[in-house]
Amino acid sequence: VQSVPLDKTFNNHNNPMSLISYIKGDLFQITISAREAAKRPIILAHACNCRGVWGGGIAYVFKQRFPSAFSQYNAHCNQYSVLPSKLLGTALLVPVNGNDVGFVPGIGEDILIACLFTSDVGDDSPEEIAHYTELAMLDLRKQLENPKLIQDRRAQAVLQRNKDKDFLINMPKINAGIFAVPWGLTEKALKKSGLGCRVFEL
Numbered sequence: 001v002q003s004v005p006l007d008k009t010f011n012n013h014n015n016p017m018s019l020i021s022y023i024k025g026d027l028f029q030i031t032i033s034a035r036e037a038a039k040r041p042i043i044l045a046h047a048c049n050c051r052g053v054w055g056g057g058i059a060y061v062f063k064q065r066f067p068s069a070f071s072q073y074n075a076h077c078n079q080y081s082v083l084p085s086k087l088l089g090t091a092l093l094v095p096v097n098g099n100d101v102g103f104v105p106g107i108g109e110d111i112l113i114a115c116l117f118t119s120d121v122g123d124d125s126p127e128e129i130a131h132y133t134e135l136a137m138l139d140l141r142k143q144l145e146n147p148k149l150i151q152d153r154r155a156q157a158v159l160q161r162n163k164d165k166d167f168l169i170n171m172p173k174i175n176a177g178i179f180a181v182p183w184g185l186t187e188k189a190l191k192k193s194g195l196g197c198r199v200f201e202l
């Protein structure tokens, strides 16, 4: 895993004019960085379909590294199997657990995976996907600001332990791969959410 000075982007984040910062490298490098864990909860966000499948792209990597999070995402989707599109524009926060291959003790405890339901099966228009992205980020923000809204107790506990820290949402260039949305549309949607985002570019 390539090591990059992650701290460099924090200054950027503190500038209210710059809610989005970019960093070159693999998103998952922060799941092994102890320095990162000491600072705040490690929120890893990615775009998900509403069908309970992390079958391709970075979602598949999430599934391999954190199978317990996949199970929770999958169970959540199954609750909506009658009308999966009800999930559009929402976010699901799930913790990871000690049995996951990607779990590093001392860091894994602070990781939360944010599933952003930005498209049902990926065939919505780029504009629709960008719109659902904005709504999903707003839903995520609401949950981060009020952890009681989160169903999962362990996810709540991560946020309660890190109460006084500001949030930074780490993500790949979501929607820009399998969902084929021009990045500019997604970027605009992310900015509207008001959440600080750190985007990892390979």
Ligand SMILES: Nc1ncnc2c1ncn2[C@@H]1O[C@H](COP(=O)(O)OP(=O)(O)OC[C@H]2O[C@H](OP(=O)(O)O)[C@H](O)[C@@H]2O)[C@@H](O)[C@H]1O
Residues within 6 Å of the ligand: 025, 026, 027, 028, 046, 047, 048, 049, 053, 054, 055, 056, 057, 058, 059, 060, 061, 121, 122, 171, 172, 173, 174, 175, 176, 177, 178, 179, 180, 181, 200, 201, 202
């Ligand atoms: N380690 C890494 N670090 C940093 N960036 C990384 C990376 N690995 C890949 N990237 C980049 O991450 C961006 C997103 O590209 P992706 O194609 O993944 O996702 P998307 O958001 O367009 O679409 C979501 C649907 O993809 C899945 O597929 P299924 O429908 O399940 O088969 C899901 O479940 C959803 O449904 C692209 O820029 C990749 O270069």
